[in-house]
Every structure is written in structure tokens, then in C-alpha cells.
Amino acid sequence: MPNPSNTVERYLATETATVYTAVREFGYEPCSMRDVRSFTPGKKLVGPAKTLRFIPPRADIMRETRKGELSPEYLAMGSCAQGDVLVIDGLGKKHSGIGGDIKLLHLKMQGAAGLVTDAAIRDLNAVSEYGLALFAGGRTVTGGHPELDPFEANCTIQCGGVAVRPGDLVVADDDGVVIVPECIIIDVINYVEEHEKVEEWIKDRVIEEKVAPGKYYPPTEELIRKYHSEISKINK
Numbered sequence: 001m002p003n004p005s006n007t008v009e010r011y012l013a014t015e016t017a018t019v020y021t022a023v024r025e026f027g028y029e030p031c032s033m034r035d036v037r038s039f040t041p042g043k044k045l046v047g048p049a050k051t052l053r054f055i056p057p058r059a060d061i062m063r064e065t066r067k068g069e070l071s072p073e074y075l076a077m078g079s080c081a082q083g084d085v086l087v088i089d090g091l092g093k094k095h096s097g098i099g100g101d102i103k104l105l106h107l108k109m110q111g112a113a114g115l116v117t118d119a120a121i122r123d124l125n126a127v128s129e130y131g132l133a134l135f136a137g138g139r140t141v142t143g144g145h146p147e148l149d150p151f152e153a154n155c156t157i158q159c160g161g162v163a164v165r166p167g168d169l170v171v172a173d174d175d176g177v178v179i180v181p182e183c184i185i186i187d188v189i190n191y192v193e194e195h196e197k198v199e200e201w202i203k204d205r206v207i208e209e210k211v212a213p214g215k216y217y218p219p220t221e222e223l224i225r226k227y228h229s230e231i232s233k234i235n236k
Contacts, residue, residue, distance in 0.1 A: 004048070007185060008083065011046040011171055014192045018199075019171045020178045022191040028184065033160025033177040035092065036118050036135050045133035045172040047085040047113040049164055049179070052076035053157045054090050054098060054119070057149040065151060073099065074106060076153035082111035085170040089157035090119020094138035096147040097122030107132060116170060116177055118160040119148060135172050201227050 011019065023031040052073060055061070065072055080086055086107060090098050100122030107115060107130065114133035120140035121127060128134065137160075144150075154166045162179050169180040180188050202216040202223075209215070216223060 007189065008046050010189050012044060014196060016171050016173045016175050016178055018192045018196055019180065019188065022188045023178060023180055025191065026184050026187060028181050030162050031179050033118065033162050035137055036116065036160040036177050038174050039124060039134040039136055039139065040128060041174055043133040045085060045114040045170060047083045047170055049087045049166055049168045049170050050076055050080050050084050051154055051157045051164055051166050052086060052088045052150060053152045053155055054088065054144065054148040055151040057146055062149055071150060072153045073103065073150040077106040077110060079154055080107060080110040080112040083113045085114045085116060086112055087159050087164050087170060088117035088119065089159050090117045090148060092137060093119045093147045095140050095142065096120055096144050097140045097142055098144060098148065101126040116159060116172065135177050198224055198227050
């Protein structure tokens with residue numbers, strides 16, 4: 001992703017709903033997570049994804065993977081750099097926690113921007129103090145056992161019904177969570193920025209002419225050409 005900080009800033013200045021529209025336009029659907037909501041209202045989250053996959057517990061697998069600081073959850077959190085987002089496949093278990101106060105401290109230490117999971121977060125009040133943007137299927141008093149156990153770090157996962165790979169861009173706010181595949185991150189933001197300018201232009205036309213939005217919305221290719229023509233004249 002070229003110039004990551006500038007790209008993140010560009011996404012932060014846009015509407016998540018428009019990002020969703022753009023990703024769909026490029027043929028990537030589903031891209032919006034189901035049953036995952038913000039637990040830090042008003043805080044927008046944009047950042048590259050690191051991933052963690054949970055599976056149902058099984059004794060032999062747990063013996064192989066639970067290795068203290070080398071366990072999958074710590075490998076995933078430890079791989080996060082400043083501004084990254086950890087996305088966790090919690091199998092949609094809304095009443096089972098993927099981590100809490102002590103474990104998720106690791107994300108704060110790494111400088112991660114946030115956490116997204118379709119399972120639950122434990123000790124949410126304490127975790128909220130870490131400054132992370134938090135999106136989850138729920139909050140809980142329980143840990144993951146007997147429904148969840150961390151299994152693999154930085155692999156392709158699902159979360160909220162959406163496929164996520166490390167390096168994809170997470171864009172989330174109070175409206176929802178959208179995943180932008182890494183291969184179209186720049187194409188999507190270019191589309192979004194133009195689309196939002198066209199929409200502002202449409203709103204101005206509607207207000208000035210006192211007409212129903214349907215006269216101009218949704219914008220046609222012809223209308224977009226008219227927009228560019230008017231803008232080019234203004235900029236001359």
C-alpha cells in the first residue's frame with residue numbers, strides 16, 4: 001500500500017458507507033460485517049489488518065498451540081505495528097470472550113489502532129481505557145472456553161461473514177465495519193473521493209432548484225460528466 005499514512009488519512013476523511021458502495025462496485029462482496037458493532041462510539045477506525053483465527057477447543061490441539069508468549073494470540077498481537085488493526089475470527093460466538101484486560105494490553109503496547117471481532121470482548125470497561133477502537137459481536141464476563149481457543153495467526157480468516165487477509169484495510173465507524181481488499185485500496189479511495197464530491201454537488205443542485213433528489217440521484221454517467229464539465233470551468 002503506497003504511502004500508508006496518507007492513504008489512512010484519506011480514508012479517515014470519507015464516509016464508511018461510501019467505502020462500502022465502492023468495494024461493491026469493484027465486485028468484492030460481501031465486504032460489510034454482520035452483527036459486529038462499535039463499543040467505542042464516535043471513534044472511526046482505519047488501518048491495515050493483522051488476523052487471528054479461533055477454533056472450537058480440542059485437547060490435543062490446545063496442547064500444541066498454547067505456548068505462553070508464543071501462543072497464536074500473542075503472535076498475532078505482537079505482529080501489529082503502529083496503526084494496525086487486529087481482526088479476530090471468533091466464530092460469531094457473541095457470548096465468548098477472545099480476550100480481556102490483561103491479554104489485550106499487548107495491543108496497546110504495540111500501538112495498534114483497534115480490534116475487530118465477531119465474538120465478544122471481556123473486561124470491556126478496562127480495555128476501553130487503552131485507547132483502542134473496539135468493534136465486536138458483544139461484551140461478556142466469560143473467557144473463550146469451552147467454545148473458543150486461539151489457533152492461527154495472520155492467515156486468511158472470516159469475521160462477521162467477510163473474508164479478511166493480512167494487509168487488507170479495515171474501515172469502521174458507528175455505521176459498521178467494511179473490509180477493503182489490499183489489491184484495490186487505492187482504486188477504492190479514488191472512487192470514494194470523487195463519488196462524495198459528486199454527491200455534494202448533487203445536494204447543492206437539489207437545494208438550489210428546490211427539487212426532489214431523484215432528479216439527480218443516483219448519479220448517472222452523463223451526470224458525472226456534467227459535474228466534471230462544470231468543475232473544470234470553475235477551475236479555469
